[in-house]
Amino acid sequence: MRQPDLSLIRRFSGPITAAPADDALQGMQTAVKIRPALAVDPLDSYDVVRAVHHAAAQRTPVAVSSTGHGATSLNGGLLIRTHRMSHVTVDPHTRTADIGAGATWGQVIEAAAQHGLAPLSGTATTVGAVGYTLGGGISPLSRAFGYAADHVVDLDIVTPDGRLRYVSADDDPDLFWAARGAGAHLGVVTRMKCRLFHIDRVLAGAISITVNDWAAVTDRFVTWSADLPERTGALLSLKSFPDLPNLPDAIRGKRTATIYVTSIGAESDAADQVRALGGIVRESPRLTPMPPADLAAVFNEPAGPHAFQGDAIAVSDVNAEPLAAGLGSLVNSARPQFLFIHRLGGAMSREPDQGTAIGNRAAEYLVRIVTSPAPTDDPTAVAIEQDDVLRSMSIEPTGRVPNFLFGDNLGVARVTDCYTAEDLRRLGRITAPVDPDSLLMPARGRLDGAATAARTEDSQYREPRGHQDPGTCEVNSHG
Numbered sequence: 001m002r003q004p005d006l007s008l009i010r011r012f013s014g015p016i017t018a019a020p021a022d023d024a025l026q027g028m029q030t031a032v033k034i035r036p037a038l039a040v041d042p043l044d045s046y047d048v049v050r051a052v053h054h055a056a057a058q059r060t061p062v063a064v065s066s067t068g069h070g071a072t073s074l075n076g077g078l079l080i081r082t083h084r085m086s087h088v089t090v091d092p093h094t095r096t097a098d099i100g101a102g103a104t105w106g107q108v109i110e111a112a113a114q115h116g117l118a119p120l121s122g123t124a125t126t127v128g129a130v131g132y133t134l135g136g137g138i139s140p141l142s143r144a145f146g147y148a149a150d151h152v153v154d155l156d157i158v159t160p161d162g163r164l165r166y167v168s169a170d171d172d173p174d175l176f177w178a179a180r181g182a183g184a185h186l187g188v189v190t191r192m193k194c195r196l197f198h199i200d201r202v203l204a205g206a207i208s209i210t211v212n213d214w215a216a217v218t219d220r221f222v223t224w225s226a227d228l229p230e231r232t233g234a235l236l237s238l239k240s241f242p243d244l245p246n247l248p249d250a251i252r253g254k255r256t257a258t259i260y261v262t263s264i265g266a267e268s269d270a271a272d273q274v275r276a277l278g279g280i281v282r283e284s285p286r287l288t289p290m291p292p293a294d295l296a297a298v299f300n301e302p303a304g305p306h307a308f309q310g311d312a313i314a315v316s317d318v319n320a321e322p323l324a325a326g327l328g329s330l331v332n333s334a335r336p337q338f339l340f341i342h343r344l345g346g347a348m349s350r351e352p353d354q355g356t357a358i359g360n361r362a363a364e365y366l367v368r369i370v371t372s373p374a375p376t377d378d379p380t381a382v383a384i385e386q387d388d389v390l391r392s393m394s395i396e397p398t399g400r401v402p403n404f405l406f407g408d409n410l411g412v413a414r415v416t417d418c419y420t421a422e423d424l425r426r427l428g429r430i431t432a433p434v435d436p437d438s439l440l441m442p443a444r445g446r447l448d449g450a451a452t453a454a455r456t457e458d459s460q461y462r463e464p465r466g467h468q469d470p471g472t473c474e475v476n477s478h479g
């Protein structure tokens with residue numbers, strides 16, 4: 001491997017680490033290995049320009065990392081870590097937040113709440129606001145307000161050709177379109193401005209399900225959620241923990257089902273909607289009124305670093321009968337497995353002015369599988385098992401969703417499945433001139449010409465590549 005020439009970035013303001021130790025760059029995801037030749041922690045956009053110029057001069061690939069929630073393994077190249085660029089400035093008059101590349105949703109939520117405003121953040125406050133939004137960004141409030149990316153006003157980006165560009169609907173409409181949904185494929189976004197919402201209170205709750213028959217629960221959830229108004233969001237979470245000695249007694253050998261509901265509607269309407277779930281829920285399920293800043297607590301996502309691997313497909317319809325077959329394989333897995341069914345639709349199905357690169361606008365549901373792999377597990381074996389579960393559910397995918405392709409699962413899942421063939425061609429035309437030497441390494445893979453051609457000619461899934469014995473498990477649970 002070529003040795004990095006540190007003299008090229010001597011005017012860099014932030015820390016530089018050559019060949020960092022294995023653990024030094026560990027973010028939220030522990031199932032991947034981050035081993036760049038050089039890691040740099042820029043303090044501002046100009047530092048990012050210097051780092052990218054350095055990489056271009058060395059012909060070294062460039063990767064970006066903020067919190068590491070969406071990380072995949074990295075071997076060599078230059079890693080730009082944005083965590084020191086974490087400013088958040090809220091303008092209550094325009095109801096917008098100016099967000100540095102390294103800011104988490106928790107920081108944005110806190111700054112916005114001081115003005116009675118809220119962003120379209122997700123289920124975990126520790127996720128990076130920019131990384132989330134560049135991949136679309138599905139909030140518990142997205143059925144009411146759309147994807148987070150639909151509400152980007154403008155941004156600054158350093159493209160791999162070393163240029164710092166201001167991007168907005170008027171100033172660079174192509175990059176603006178691509179940044180909203182495929183932003184990780186364009187360069188290093190250093191700042192983003194997005195709209196905030198004036199929301200007094202949200203009604204939210206996690207509803208425990210008593211029924212042990214997951215197929216019946218799923219059937220009820222799908223029928224019930226199909227008719228929900230846009231102001232109500234819904235998510236079904238099914239978790240299966242095998243009977244393994246290394247799991248705590250509280251969850252070992254157990255299965256749980258929970259429905260998460262969020263509503264910005266009237267309290268009586270929301271209560272009626274929850275009651276309509278009928279006999280599958282414990283008595284008197286209640287939604288609690290809360291400020292939007294408290295919403296993430298309802299979802300109780302893991303707070304610290306852990307290992308997780310995931311695939312996610314968008315679908316126009318979920319039919320509970322064939323789905324039951326997939327649920328059976330999920331339960332029989334030797335690893336902890338989690339299946340999430342998100343109700344999409346509502347405002348997410350409407351393209352905003354100027355359009356976005358977000359695929360799957362017409363999808364009604366998002367089906368996600370997340371596995372908690374053991375350190376000894378081969379990511380490809382885990383990916384194949386996940387793929388088998390999804391395939392056995394016989395659901396017709398409209399495509400994949402970039403934000404939820406977790407870990408090194410790309411032996412099966414492809415980032416190109418996240419975009420329509422037409423959008424992939426447009427993305428190719430946009431990225432080629434700004435990354436002429438193909439230096440950028442987005443976490444989930446490049447949208448290069450070969451992949452683009454494959455996506456247009458091939459089916460949604462690759463064939464599995466053979467199985468491997470599952471190992472022991474650690475416990476993690478999302479949602």
Ligand SMILES: Cc1cc2nc3c(=O)[nH]c(=O)nc-3n(C[C@H](O)[C@H](O)[C@H](O)COP(=O)(O)OP(=O)(O)OC[C@H]3O[C@@H](n4cnc5c(N)ncnc54)[C@H](O)[C@@H]3O)c2cc1C
Pocket residue numbers: 028064065066067068069070071072082101121122123124126127128129130131132133134135136137138139140183184185187188189190301302403404441442443444478
């Ligand atoms: C517990 C948990 C909960 C989640 N909840 C939600 C949710 O509710 N809704 C949702 O939509 N998603 C959710 N996600 C997915 C999350 O949005 C993605 O994993 C996202 O990529 C995380 O961004 P990050 O910057 O935090 O992570 P990182 O791992 O730091 O970044 C992931 C990748 O994004 C790209 N990237 C990040 N920053 C930049 C930048 N400044 N410029 C260019 N590219 C960049 C890079 O390719 C980078 O490798 C969740 C993930 C987890 C683990």
